[in-house]
Amino acid sequence: MSEAGATKKLLYVNRKAPYGTIYAWESLEVVLIGAAFEQDVSLLFMDDGVYQLVKGMDTKGIGMKNFSPTYSALGDYDVNKIYVDEDALAERGLALDDLQHLVWEDENEDWAEKDSIHLVGRDEIADLLEQQDVIFNF
Amino acid sequence: MKFGIMVNEGPYTHQASDSAYHFAKAALAKGHEIFRVFFYHDGVQNGTDFTTPPQDDRNVVKRWSELAEAHGLDLVLCVAAAQRRGLVDEEEQKRHGKSGHNVAPGFRISGLGQLIEAGIQADRLVVFGD
Numbered sequence: 022m023s024e025a026g027a028t029k030k031l032l033y034v035n036r037k038a039p040y041g042t043i044y045a046w047e048s049l050e051v052v053l054i055g056a057a058f059e060q061d062v063s064l065l066f067m068d069d070g071v072y073q074l075v076k077g078m079d080t081k082g083i084g085m086k087n088f089s090p091t092y093s094a095l096g097d098y099d100v101n102k103i104y105v106d107e108d109a110l111a112e113r114g115l116a117l118d119d120l121q122h123l124v125w126e127d128e129n130e131d132w133a134e135k136d137s138i139h140l141v142g143r144d145e146i147a148d149l150l151e152q153q154d155v156i157f158n159f
Numbered sequence: 160m161k162f163g164i165m166v167n168e169g170p171y172t173h174q175a176s177d178s179a180y181h182f183a184k185a186a187l188a189k190g191h192e193i194f195r196v197f198f199y200h201d202g203v204q205n206g207t208d209f210t211t212p213p214q215d216d217r218n219v220v221k222r223w224s225e226l227a228e229a230h231g232l233d234l235v236l237c238v239a240a241a242q243r244r245g246l247v248d249e250e251e252q253k254r255h256g257k258s259g260h261n262v263a264p265g266f267r268i269s270g271l272g273q274l275i276e277a278g279i280q281a282d283r284l285v286v287f288g289d
Contacts, residue, residue: 051274054271054272060279157278
């Protein structure tokens with residue numbers, strides 16, 4: 022669908038907690054629709070956005086749809102570069118083990134299962150932002 | 160330069176729509192092109208014809224409509240966000256059996272693909288939000 026050629030680098034920056042506001046869910050809706058455009062997509066979770074990936078979510082008590090399972094489908098949409106601010110995790114008493122184990126299958130390596138989540142420091146985040154053509158900030 | 164603009168907050172509570180409007184107006188005055196203005200989240204409320212702000216205040220919605228009229232701007236309200244928040248055009252009114260429609264002149268309802276396309280086609284996508 023991208024007329025006139027070159028693939029662009031798209032980054033979705035997720036900075037807010039999964040519930041309390043709708044930004045996390047509506048960001049995910051953009052990512053899912055955007056996947057059809059076959060661009061070079063990355064996701065970055067920072068600030069309270071790191072809570073979006075925490076495993077074992079149960080939303081019954083707040084009467085809202087639990088959209089956590091949707092993140093595990095991202096690999097099937099070729100969304101497999103998911104960066105998480107390791108300092109933001111640590112500041113909230115969280116570690117990689119507290120997050121969902123998100124994976125994708127690499128068709129170039131006989132569908133080997135690979136991790137989608139990469140912990141990054143703030144210098145790396147600066148580089149990541151610098152490399153992008155388009156940044157969606159949620 | 161060709162700009163895409165994304166507005167993520169509704170009128171009046173947040174300044175995002177005002178800032179986006181001033182940016183768009185200034186960019187057009189400098190001879191730049193606006194590929195599209197895409198309204199998402201509560202930003203879709205910028206497209207309701209039912210706003211009636213006090214006369215001594217700016218009319219955020221009408222201002223967008225007038226800018227669209229003057230420059231042929233493409234103002235797009237995200238359909239999923241609009242349905243959640245009660246933004247209804249004539250077609251949607253019929254489909255869902257609603258009592259009225261409220262999409263202001265110059266705005267249209269369409270899908271999120273229009274946002275991604277704006278990101279791809281524009282030289283810069285500028286996001287106005289909280």
